[in-house]
Amino acid sequence: MILSACTVENTLKVEVFETSANGNKLQSISEFSNNEEAAVIRLLPEEKFQTITGFGGSFTEASAYLLNELGPENRKKIIDAYFGEEGARYSLTRTHMNSCDFSLSNYSYADVEGDIELEHFSIAEDKNDIIPFIKDAMQSSKDGFKILASPWTAPPWMKDNKDWRGGKLLPEYNDTWALFFSKYLEAYKAEGIDIWGFTVENEPLGNDNNWESMHYSPAEMTAFVKDYLGPRLEKDGHEVKILGYDQNREHLDEWVDEMFQNEATSKYFDGTAIHWYASTYEVFPEALQYAHNKAPNKYLIQSEACVDAEVPKWKDDAWYWSKEATDWGWDWAPEQDKHLHPKYSPVYRYARDIIGCMNNWVDGWIDWNMVLDTQGGPNWFKNWCVAPVIVDPAKDEVYFTPIYYTLTHFSKYIRPGAVRIGFNNTDEDLMVTAAKNTDGSIAVVVLNQGTNPKNFNLSLAENSVAIQISAQAIQTIVIPGS
Numbered sequence: 001m002i003l004s005a006c007t008v009e010n011t012l013k014v015e016v017f018e019t020s021a022n023g024n025k026l027q028s029i030s031e032f033s034n035n036e037e038a039a040v041i042r043l044l045p046e047e048k049f050q051t052i053t054g055f056g057g058s059f060t061e062a063s064a065y066l067l068n069e070l071g072p073e074n075r076k077k078i079i080d081a082y083f084g085e086e087g088a089r090y091s092l093t094r095t096h097m098n099s100c101d102f103s104l105s106n107y108s109y110a111d112v113e114g115d116i117e118l119e120h121f122s123i124a125e126d127k128n129d130i131i132p133f134i135k136d137a138m139q140s141s142k143d144g145f146k147i148l149a150s151p152w153t154a155p156p157w158m159k160d161n162k163d164w165r166g167g168k169l170l171p172e173y174n175d176t177w178a179l180f181f182s183k184y185l186e187a188y189k190a191e192g193i194d195i196w197g198f199t200v201e202n203e204p205l206g207n208d209n210n211w212e213s214m215h216y217s218p219a220e221m222t223a224f225v226k227d228y229l230g231p232r233l234e235k236d237g238h239e240v241k242i243l244g245y246d247q248n249r250e251h252l253d254e255w256v257d258e259m260f261q262n263e264a265t266s267k268y269f270d271g272t273a274i275h276w277y278a279s280t281y282e283v284f285p286e287a288l289q290y291a292h293n294k295a296p297n298k299y300l301i302q303s304e305a306c307v308d309a310e311v312p313k314w315k316d317d318a319w320y321w322s323k324e325a326t327d328w329g330w331d332w333a334p335e336q337d338k339h340l341h342p343k344y345s346p347v348y349r350y351a352r353d354i355i356g357c358m359n360n361w362v363d364g365w366i367d368w369n370m371v372l373d374t375q376g377g378p379n380w381f382k383n384w385c386v387a388p389v390i391v392d393p394a395k396d397e398v399y400f401t402p403i404y405y406t407l408t409h410f411s412k413y414i415r416p417g418a419v420r421i422g423f424n425n426t427d428e429d430l431m432v433t434a435a436k437n438t439d440g441s442i443a444v445v446v447l448n449q450g451t452n453p454k455n456f457n458l459s460l461a462e463n464s465v466a467i468q469i470s471a472q473a474i475q476t477i478v479i480p481g482s
Contacts, residue, residue, distance in 0.1 A: 012463040019405040020473035021321040026405050032468045038455035039427030045436055047422025053364035054092025055411035062102040062378050063371040064129035069393035078389055083140040088408040090145055091416045092364045094303055097151040097184055101211035101383045102369055106164050108155035116176045121183045131191055146196035152212035166209040178232035185238050197241030199273045205247050211381045218258035222265050230268025241270040246303055248278035252287040256294040271299025276353055279340035280327050283356030292361035302357055306368035307346050307386035311376045320346045320402040321472055350406045351447045351474050358420055358433040409476045413443040440481025447474050
Protein backbone atom coordinates (compact mmCIF):
# COMPACT_ATOMS: atom_id res chain seq x y z
CA MET A 1 0.00 0.00 0.00
CA ILE A 2 1.33 3.45 -0.87
CA LEU A 3 1.13 5.86 2.04
CA SER A 4 0.14 9.43 1.38
CA ALA A 5 -2.00 12.11 2.90
CA CYS A 6 -3.84 13.85 0.14
CA THR A 7 -5.09 16.51 2.54
CA VAL A 8 -1.57 17.49 3.57
CA GLU A 9 0.79 19.20 1.18
CA ASN A 10 4.30 17.91 0.72
CA THR A 11 3.64 14.43 2.10
CA LEU A 12 6.08 11.90 0.74
CA LYS A 13 4.48 8.85 -0.87
CA VAL A 14 6.04 5.63 0.36
CA GLU A 15 5.51 1.90 0.76
CA VAL A 16 6.77 0.41 4.01
CA PHE A 17 7.62 -3.26 4.64
CA GLU A 18 8.62 -4.51 8.06
CA THR A 19 10.09 -7.67 9.58
CA SER A 20 10.19 -7.67 13.37
CA ALA A 21 10.60 -9.78 16.48
CA ASN A 22 6.89 -9.31 17.14
CA GLY A 23 6.01 -11.44 14.12
CA ASN A 24 5.98 -9.17 11.07
CA LYS A 25 7.51 -10.82 8.00
CA LEU A 26 7.85 -8.27 5.20
CA GLN A 27 4.50 -6.96 6.41
CA SER A 28 3.12 -3.92 4.61
CA ILE A 29 2.73 -1.15 7.20
CA SER A 30 0.40 1.79 6.65
CA GLU A 31 -0.70 3.16 10.04
CA PHE A 32 1.67 5.49 11.89
CA SER A 33 1.30 8.08 14.60
CA ASN A 34 2.78 11.51 13.94
CA ASN A 35 5.40 12.59 16.46
CA GLU A 36 6.85 16.08 16.39
CA GLU A 37 9.86 14.93 18.47
CA ALA A 38 10.73 12.17 16.04
CA ALA A 39 14.18 11.69 14.56
CA VAL A 40 14.80 12.84 10.98
CA ILE A 41 16.26 10.78 8.15
CA ARG A 42 16.88 13.16 5.27
CA LEU A 43 17.72 11.60 1.92
CA LEU A 44 20.42 13.25 -0.20
CA PRO A 45 20.12 11.76 -3.70
CA GLU A 46 22.62 14.23 -5.11
CA GLU A 47 25.29 12.43 -3.04
CA LYS A 48 26.12 9.34 -5.09
CA PHE A 49 28.38 6.44 -4.16
CA GLN A 50 28.84 2.90 -5.55
CA THR A 51 26.67 1.16 -8.12
CA ILE A 52 25.07 -1.99 -6.73
CA THR A 53 25.91 -5.33 -8.37
CA GLY A 54 23.38 -7.39 -6.43
CA PHE A 55 22.42 -9.51 -3.43
CA GLY A 56 21.87 -13.23 -3.09
CA GLY A 57 23.06 -16.64 -1.90
CA SER A 58 24.97 -19.71 -3.02
CA PHE A 59 24.24 -22.82 -5.06
CA THR A 60 25.99 -25.51 -3.02
CA GLU A 61 25.81 -29.26 -3.48
CA ALA A 62 24.30 -29.51 0.01
CA SER A 63 21.43 -27.17 -0.88
CA ALA A 64 20.87 -28.76 -4.28
CA TYR A 65 20.86 -32.26 -2.78
CA LEU A 66 18.23 -31.25 -0.20
CA LEU A 67 16.00 -29.70 -2.87
CA ASN A 68 16.14 -33.03 -4.72
CA GLU A 69 14.98 -34.77 -1.52
CA LEU A 70 11.88 -32.58 -1.17
CA GLY A 71 8.57 -32.98 -2.94
CA PRO A 72 8.18 -30.94 -6.15
CA GLU A 73 5.81 -28.45 -4.50
CA ASN A 74 8.23 -27.49 -1.73
CA ARG A 75 11.19 -27.50 -4.09
CA LYS A 76 9.42 -24.96 -6.32
CA LYS A 77 8.24 -22.98 -3.29
CA ILE A 78 11.82 -22.46 -2.10
CA ILE A 79 13.27 -21.62 -5.51
CA ASP A 80 10.45 -19.15 -6.21
CA ALA A 81 10.93 -17.65 -2.75
CA TYR A 82 14.54 -16.87 -3.62
CA PHE A 83 14.25 -15.98 -7.32
CA GLY A 84 10.61 -15.31 -8.20
CA GLU A 85 9.01 -11.89 -8.61
CA GLU A 86 7.05 -12.32 -5.37
CA GLY A 87 10.14 -13.56 -3.55
CA ALA A 88 13.60 -12.24 -2.73
CA ARG A 89 14.55 -11.72 -6.40
CA TYR A 90 18.17 -12.76 -5.85
CA SER A 91 20.44 -11.09 -8.39
CA LEU A 92 23.99 -12.11 -7.40
CA THR A 93 24.91 -15.71 -6.53
CA ARG A 94 27.88 -17.98 -5.96
CA THR A 95 28.77 -21.63 -6.51
CA HIS A 96 31.77 -23.85 -5.85
CA MET A 97 34.06 -25.42 -8.45
CA ASN A 98 35.03 -28.95 -7.37
CA SER A 99 33.86 -29.94 -3.88
CA CYS A 100 33.74 -27.85 -0.73
CA ASP A 101 32.80 -28.59 2.89
CA PHE A 102 29.12 -28.31 1.91
CA SER A 103 29.46 -31.20 -0.51
CA LEU A 104 28.59 -34.80 0.20
CA SER A 105 32.16 -35.96 -0.51
CA ASN A 106 35.47 -34.83 -2.03
CA TYR A 107 35.49 -34.62 -5.83
CA SER A 108 37.16 -32.80 -8.71
CA TYR A 109 36.23 -32.19 -12.34
CA ALA A 110 39.82 -33.14 -13.20
CA ASP A 111 40.39 -36.40 -11.37
CA VAL A 112 42.80 -38.08 -13.79
CA GLU A 113 46.31 -37.60 -12.43
CA GLY A 114 48.77 -36.19 -14.93
CA ASP A 115 46.06 -35.02 -17.36
CA ILE A 116 47.74 -31.67 -17.92
CA GLU A 117 45.62 -30.85 -20.99
CA LEU A 118 42.46 -31.75 -19.03
CA GLU A 119 41.19 -34.05 -21.77
CA HIS A 120 39.10 -35.87 -19.16
CA PHE A 121 37.63 -32.72 -17.58
CA SER A 122 33.98 -33.31 -16.65
CA ILE A 123 31.27 -31.53 -14.62
CA ALA A 124 29.22 -34.74 -14.44
CA GLU A 125 29.23 -34.44 -10.63
CA ASP A 126 27.08 -31.31 -10.89
CA LYS A 127 24.52 -32.60 -13.39
CA ASN A 128 22.15 -34.19 -10.88
CA ASP A 129 22.05 -31.41 -8.33
CA ILE A 130 23.77 -28.00 -8.75
CA ILE A 131 23.01 -27.58 -12.46
CA PRO A 132 19.27 -28.44 -12.16
CA PHE A 133 19.07 -26.07 -9.18
CA ILE A 134 20.60 -23.23 -11.21
CA LYS A 135 18.39 -23.96 -14.22
CA ASP A 136 15.23 -23.95 -12.10
CA ALA A 137 16.32 -20.67 -10.56
CA MET A 138 16.83 -19.25 -14.05
CA GLN A 139 13.27 -20.29 -14.92
CA SER A 140 11.92 -18.58 -11.81
CA SER A 141 13.88 -15.35 -12.19
CA LYS A 142 12.42 -12.65 -14.41
CA ASP A 143 15.51 -10.42 -14.45
CA GLY A 144 18.15 -13.16 -14.25
CA PHE A 145 21.14 -13.23 -11.91
CA LYS A 146 24.92 -13.27 -11.96
CA ILE A 147 26.93 -16.32 -10.85
CA LEU A 148 30.32 -16.07 -9.17
CA ALA A 149 32.24 -19.39 -9.15
CA SER A 150 34.98 -20.23 -6.63
CA PRO A 151 37.36 -23.18 -6.26
CA TRP A 152 38.17 -24.41 -2.76
CA THR A 153 41.14 -26.39 -4.09
CA ALA A 154 42.81 -27.77 -7.16
CA PRO A 155 42.74 -31.60 -7.37
CA PRO A 156 45.29 -33.09 -4.96
CA TRP A 157 47.54 -34.34 -7.78
CA MET A 158 48.31 -30.73 -8.71
CA LYS A 159 49.38 -29.77 -5.16
CA ASP A 160 52.59 -30.03 -3.20
CA ASN A 161 51.00 -32.00 -0.33
CA LYS A 162 48.81 -34.26 -2.53
CA ASP A 163 45.86 -33.55 -0.21
CA TRP A 164 42.42 -31.94 -0.55
CA ARG A 165 43.28 -29.76 2.42
CA GLY A 166 46.00 -27.12 2.63
CA GLY A 167 49.11 -27.12 0.51
CA LYS A 168 49.91 -25.06 -2.57
CA LEU A 169 49.59 -25.45 -6.30
CA LEU A 170 52.78 -26.87 -7.77
CA PRO A 171 54.35 -24.37 -10.20
CA GLU A 172 54.39 -26.92 -13.02
CA TYR A 173 50.58 -26.96 -12.94
CA ASN A 174 49.98 -23.21 -13.22
CA ASP A 175 49.03 -23.57 -16.90
CA THR A 176 46.81 -26.58 -16.22
CA TRP A 177 45.00 -24.90 -13.33
CA ALA A 178 44.36 -21.78 -15.44
CA LEU A 179 43.02 -24.05 -18.20
CA PHE A 180 40.69 -25.59 -15.60
CA PHE A 181 38.85 -22.27 -15.22
CA SER A 182 38.44 -21.97 -18.98
CA LYS A 183 37.16 -25.53 -19.27
CA TYR A 184 34.66 -24.86 -16.48
CA LEU A 185 33.26 -21.83 -18.28
CA GLU A 186 32.87 -23.83 -21.49
CA ALA A 187 31.24 -26.80 -19.76
CA TYR A 188 28.69 -24.64 -17.97
CA LYS A 189 28.05 -22.66 -21.14
CA ALA A 190 27.23 -25.95 -22.87
CA GLU A 191 24.58 -26.48 -20.17
CA GLY A 192 23.06 -23.08 -20.96
CA ILE A 193 24.56 -21.40 -17.87
CA ASP A 194 26.74 -18.29 -18.09
CA ILE A 195 29.28 -17.71 -15.34
CA TRP A 196 29.68 -13.99 -14.62
CA GLY A 197 32.84 -14.14 -12.55
CA PHE A 198 35.43 -16.11 -10.61
CA THR A 199 37.19 -15.73 -7.34
CA VAL A 200 40.68 -17.16 -7.72
CA GLU A 201 40.58 -19.19 -4.52
CA ASN A 202 38.19 -19.47 -1.61
CA GLU A 203 40.00 -18.47 1.59
CA PRO A 204 43.61 -18.49 0.35
CA LEU A 205 44.86 -18.07 3.91
CA GLY A 206 43.40 -21.50 4.68
CA ASN A 207 41.00 -22.89 7.28
CA ASP A 208 43.39 -24.86 9.52
CA ASN A 209 43.26 -27.71 7.00
CA ASN A 210 39.76 -28.70 8.13
CA TRP A 211 38.25 -29.07 4.65
CA GLU A 212 39.11 -28.33 1.02
CA SER A 213 41.60 -25.49 0.79
CA MET A 214 44.69 -24.28 -1.06
CA HIS A 215 47.04 -21.54 0.05
CA TYR A 216 48.23 -18.41 -1.73
CA SER A 217 50.10 -15.39 -0.47
CA PRO A 218 49.01 -12.04 -1.96
CA ALA A 219 52.07 -12.08 -4.23
CA GLU A 220 51.46 -15.67 -5.34
CA MET A 221 47.82 -15.10 -6.24
CA THR A 222 48.62 -11.87 -8.07
CA ALA A 223 51.34 -13.60 -10.09
CA PHE A 224 49.03 -16.50 -10.97
CA VAL A 225 46.36 -14.12 -12.24
CA LYS A 226 48.81 -11.85 -14.07
CA ASP A 227 50.84 -14.58 -15.75
CA TYR A 228 48.46 -17.52 -16.14
CA LEU A 229 44.75 -17.14 -15.37
CA GLY A 230 44.14 -13.74 -16.98
CA PRO A 231 46.09 -14.51 -20.17
CA ARG A 232 44.44 -17.95 -20.51
CA LEU A 233 40.90 -16.59 -20.21
CA GLU A 234 41.77 -13.75 -22.58
CA LYS A 235 43.31 -16.13 -25.11
CA ASP A 236 40.23 -18.39 -25.01
CA GLY A 237 37.93 -15.42 -25.60
CA HIS A 238 36.15 -15.50 -22.23
CA GLU A 239 34.67 -12.28 -20.91
CA VAL A 240 34.49 -13.04 -17.21
CA LYS A 241 35.24 -11.08 -14.04
CA ILE A 242 38.17 -12.07 -11.81
CA LEU A 243 37.98 -11.18 -8.11
CA GLY A 244 41.00 -11.59 -5.86
CA TYR A 245 41.48 -12.43 -2.19
CA ASP A 246 38.11 -13.96 -1.02
CA GLN A 247 38.63 -14.11 2.74
CA ASN A 248 38.21 -12.03 5.89
CA ARG A 249 38.40 -8.25 5.97
CA GLU A 250 41.10 -7.79 8.60
CA HIS A 251 43.81 -8.67 6.05
CA LEU A 252 42.25 -6.74 3.19
CA ASP A 253 44.80 -3.92 2.97
CA GLU A 254 47.82 -6.14 2.27
CA TRP A 255 45.93 -7.97 -0.48
CA VAL A 256 44.69 -4.90 -2.34
CA ASP A 257 48.14 -3.34 -2.02
CA GLU A 258 49.59 -6.33 -3.88
CA MET A 259 46.79 -6.80 -6.42
CA PHE A 260 46.49 -3.15 -7.38
CA GLN A 261 50.10 -1.99 -7.00
CA ASN A 262 50.43 -1.03 -10.68
CA GLU A 263 48.84 -1.40 -14.10
CA ALA A 264 50.44 -4.79 -14.76
CA THR A 265 49.23 -6.39 -11.53
CA SER A 266 45.78 -4.78 -11.80
CA LYS A 267 45.10 -5.61 -15.43
CA TYR A 268 43.15 -8.85 -14.97
CA PHE A 269 41.64 -8.17 -11.55
CA ASP A 270 38.11 -6.79 -11.75
CA GLY A 271 37.77 -6.48 -8.00
CA THR A 272 38.06 -8.01 -4.57
CA ALA A 273 35.94 -10.55 -2.67
CA ILE A 274 35.62 -10.61 1.11
CA HIS A 275 34.05 -12.68 3.92
CA TRP A 276 32.70 -11.65 7.31
CA TYR A 277 34.09 -14.32 9.64
CA ALA A 278 36.67 -12.10 11.35
CA SER A 279 33.94 -10.77 13.63
CA THR A 280 30.31 -11.22 14.55
CA TYR A 281 29.67 -7.49 14.57
CA GLU A 282 32.71 -5.49 13.36
CA VAL A 283 32.34 -4.40 9.72
CA PHE A 284 35.97 -3.17 9.47
CA PRO A 285 34.93 0.11 7.76
CA GLU A 286 38.48 1.42 7.52
CA ALA A 287 39.57 -1.70 5.63
CA LEU A 288 36.63 -1.45 3.23
CA GLN A 289 37.29 2.24 2.60
CA TYR A 290 40.98 1.50 2.06
CA ALA A 291 40.14 -1.19 -0.51
CA HIS A 292 37.78 1.16 -2.33
CA ASN A 293 40.29 3.99 -2.38
CA LYS A 294 42.99 1.66 -3.64
CA ALA A 295 40.84 0.56 -6.60
CA PRO A 296 37.78 2.86 -6.82
CA ASN A 297 36.64 1.51 -10.17
CA LYS A 298 36.80 -2.16 -9.15
CA TYR A 299 34.18 -4.41 -7.57
CA LEU A 300 34.16 -4.95 -3.80
CA ILE A 301 31.89 -7.92 -3.15
CA GLN A 302 31.04 -9.77 0.04
CA SER A 303 31.13 -13.32 -1.36
CA GLU A 304 30.30 -15.44 1.70
CA ALA A 305 28.62 -15.16 5.09
CA CYS A 306 26.62 -17.44 7.36
CA VAL A 307 25.80 -18.23 10.96
CA ASP A 308 28.62 -20.71 11.43
CA ALA A 309 29.35 -23.24 14.17
CA GLU A 310 25.63 -23.52 14.99
CA VAL A 311 22.95 -26.16 14.42
CA PRO A 312 19.80 -24.43 13.10
CA LYS A 313 16.90 -23.83 15.44
CA TRP A 314 13.78 -25.38 13.87
CA LYS A 315 10.66 -23.20 13.72
CA ASP A 316 11.89 -20.99 16.56
CA ASP A 317 11.76 -17.43 15.22
CA ALA A 318 12.57 -15.94 18.64
CA TRP A 319 16.06 -17.50 18.65
CA TYR A 320 17.02 -15.65 15.45
CA TRP A 321 16.20 -12.35 17.16
CA SER A 322 17.89 -13.21 20.47
CA LYS A 323 21.53 -12.78 21.46
CA GLU A 324 22.28 -16.50 21.72
CA ALA A 325 24.24 -17.44 18.58
CA THR A 326 27.97 -18.06 18.77
CA ASP A 327 30.52 -18.41 16.00
CA TRP A 328 33.81 -20.28 15.60
CA GLY A 329 35.65 -17.55 17.46
CA TRP A 330 33.57 -17.95 20.60
CA ASP A 331 35.61 -21.10 21.31
CA TRP A 332 38.68 -20.88 19.12
CA ALA A 333 39.68 -17.25 18.57
CA PRO A 334 43.00 -16.12 20.11
CA GLU A 335 42.51 -14.29 23.40
CA GLN A 336 43.31 -10.90 21.85
CA ASP A 337 40.49 -11.43 19.30
CA LYS A 338 37.83 -12.79 21.67
CA HIS A 339 36.12 -9.40 21.83
CA LEU A 340 35.30 -9.73 18.12
CA HIS A 341 33.28 -12.89 18.75
CA PRO A 342 30.59 -12.30 21.40
CA LYS A 343 27.15 -13.90 21.39
CA TYR A 344 24.93 -12.21 18.81
CA SER A 345 21.49 -12.06 17.21
CA PRO A 346 21.51 -13.64 13.73
CA VAL A 347 19.03 -11.10 12.32
CA TYR A 348 21.09 -8.18 13.57
CA ARG A 349 24.34 -9.70 12.37
CA TYR A 350 22.99 -9.90 8.82
CA ALA A 351 21.27 -6.52 8.79
CA ARG A 352 24.13 -4.69 10.50
CA ASP A 353 26.70 -6.18 8.18
CA ILE A 354 24.83 -5.50 4.96
CA ILE A 355 24.06 -1.92 5.98
CA GLY A 356 27.63 -1.40 7.16
CA CYS A 357 29.04 -2.89 3.98
CA MET A 358 26.83 -0.77 1.74
CA ASN A 359 27.77 2.37 3.64
CA ASN A 360 31.45 1.55 3.08
CA TRP A 361 31.53 0.94 -0.67
CA VAL A 362 30.66 -2.77 -0.90
CA ASP A 363 28.55 -3.24 -4.06
CA GLY A 364 27.46 -6.88 -3.73
CA TRP A 365 26.60 -9.18 -0.84
CA ILE A 366 26.26 -12.99 -1.11
CA ASP A 367 25.01 -15.32 1.60
CA TRP A 368 26.31 -18.90 1.83
CA ASN A 369 24.01 -21.98 1.58
CA MET A 370 20.45 -21.21 0.52
CA VAL A 371 19.07 -24.40 2.07
CA LEU A 372 20.29 -26.67 4.88
CA ASP A 373 18.70 -29.42 6.95
CA THR A 374 17.84 -29.45 10.65
CA GLN A 375 21.38 -30.60 11.47
CA GLY A 376 22.93 -27.70 9.53
CA GLY A 377 24.21 -29.93 6.72
CA PRO A 378 24.77 -32.09 4.81
CA ASN A 379 28.48 -31.43 5.15
CA TRP A 380 31.12 -34.11 4.80
CA PHE A 381 33.29 -32.50 7.50
CA LYS A 382 30.30 -32.00 9.85
CA ASN A 383 30.92 -28.26 9.75
CA TRP A 384 27.35 -27.38 10.69
CA CYS A 385 25.94 -23.94 9.82
CA VAL A 386 22.62 -22.12 9.49
CA ALA A 387 20.87 -21.15 6.24
CA PRO A 388 17.92 -18.77 5.68
CA VAL A 389 15.76 -21.75 4.71
CA ILE A 390 15.83 -24.97 6.75
CA VAL A 391 14.19 -28.20 5.58
CA ASP A 392 13.28 -31.59 6.99
CA PRO A 393 13.38 -33.87 3.93
CA ALA A 394 12.00 -36.88 5.79
CA LYS A 395 8.81 -34.96 6.54
CA ASP A 396 8.96 -32.75 3.42
CA GLU A 397 8.73 -29.65 5.62
CA VAL A 398 10.20 -26.17 5.09
CA TYR A 399 11.03 -23.40 7.57
CA PHE A 400 11.73 -19.86 6.35
CA THR A 401 13.82 -18.35 9.14
CA PRO A 402 13.86 -14.62 9.96
CA ILE A 403 17.24 -14.48 8.15
CA TYR A 404 15.42 -15.12 4.86
CA TYR A 405 13.19 -12.08 5.38
CA THR A 406 16.16 -9.97 6.49
CA LEU A 407 18.01 -10.68 3.25
CA THR A 408 14.87 -10.01 1.22
CA HIS A 409 14.67 -6.49 2.64
CA PHE A 410 17.75 -5.74 0.53
CA SER A 411 17.64 -8.10 -2.46
CA LYS A 412 14.02 -7.50 -3.42
CA TYR A 413 14.06 -3.71 -3.29
CA ILE A 414 17.65 -2.67 -4.07
CA ARG A 415 18.19 -3.85 -7.60
CA PRO A 416 21.30 -4.24 -9.77
CA GLY A 417 22.36 -0.89 -11.17
CA ALA A 418 21.01 1.03 -8.17
CA VAL A 419 23.29 3.75 -6.82
CA ARG A 420 23.77 4.19 -3.11
CA ILE A 421 22.85 7.71 -2.06
CA GLY A 422 23.63 9.91 0.91
CA PHE A 423 21.48 10.68 3.93
CA ASN A 424 21.50 12.49 7.25
CA ASN A 425 20.19 10.62 10.29
CA THR A 426 19.63 12.32 13.64
CA ASP A 427 19.12 9.08 15.60
CA GLU A 428 22.40 7.22 16.00
CA ASP A 429 20.54 4.18 17.37
CA LEU A 430 18.95 3.59 13.96
CA MET A 431 21.13 2.05 11.25
CA VAL A 432 20.27 3.30 7.76
CA THR A 433 21.28 2.86 4.15
CA ALA A 434 19.62 4.03 0.94
CA ALA A 435 19.89 3.48 -2.81
CA LYS A 436 18.22 4.86 -5.92
CA ASN A 437 17.16 2.23 -8.47
CA THR A 438 17.40 2.62 -12.22
CA ASP A 439 13.60 3.07 -12.42
CA GLY A 440 13.87 6.15 -10.20
CA SER A 441 12.52 4.50 -7.06
CA ILE A 442 14.46 4.87 -3.81
CA ALA A 443 14.81 2.06 -1.26
CA VAL A 444 15.69 2.98 2.33
CA VAL A 445 16.55 0.23 4.83
CA VAL A 446 16.27 1.04 8.54
CA LEU A 447 17.29 -1.23 11.44
CA ASN A 448 16.04 -0.71 15.00
CA GLN A 449 17.88 -3.00 17.43
CA GLY A 450 16.26 -1.39 20.47
CA THR A 451 13.48 -2.79 22.64
CA ASN A 452 11.20 0.20 22.01
CA PRO A 453 9.53 1.44 18.81
CA LYS A 454 11.07 4.45 17.15
CA ASN A 455 9.48 7.38 15.36
CA PHE A 456 11.21 9.20 12.55
CA ASN A 457 10.39 11.54 9.72
CA LEU A 458 11.72 10.50 6.33
CA SER A 459 12.29 13.47 4.07
CA LEU A 460 13.22 13.94 0.44
CA ALA A 461 13.60 17.48 -0.89
CA GLU A 462 10.54 19.38 0.37
CA ASN A 463 8.47 16.27 1.10
CA SER A 464 8.37 14.12 4.22
CA VAL A 465 6.40 11.36 5.92
CA ALA A 466 6.13 10.27 9.56
CA ILE A 467 6.99 6.60 10.11
CA GLN A 468 7.23 4.34 13.13
CA ILE A 469 9.47 1.27 13.22
CA SER A 470 8.67 -1.46 15.72
CA ALA A 471 11.05 -2.57 18.43
CA GLN A 472 13.62 -5.08 17.15
CA ALA A 473 12.72 -4.56 13.52
CA ILE A 474 14.02 -3.96 10.03
CA GLN A 475 12.10 -1.86 7.52
CA THR A 476 12.44 -1.21 3.82
CA ILE A 477 10.78 2.01 2.72
CA VAL A 478 10.23 2.35 -1.01
CA ILE A 479 9.66 5.76 -2.58
CA PRO A 480 8.20 5.14 -6.06
CA GLY A 481 9.95 6.68 -9.03
CA SER A 482 8.35 9.79 -10.52
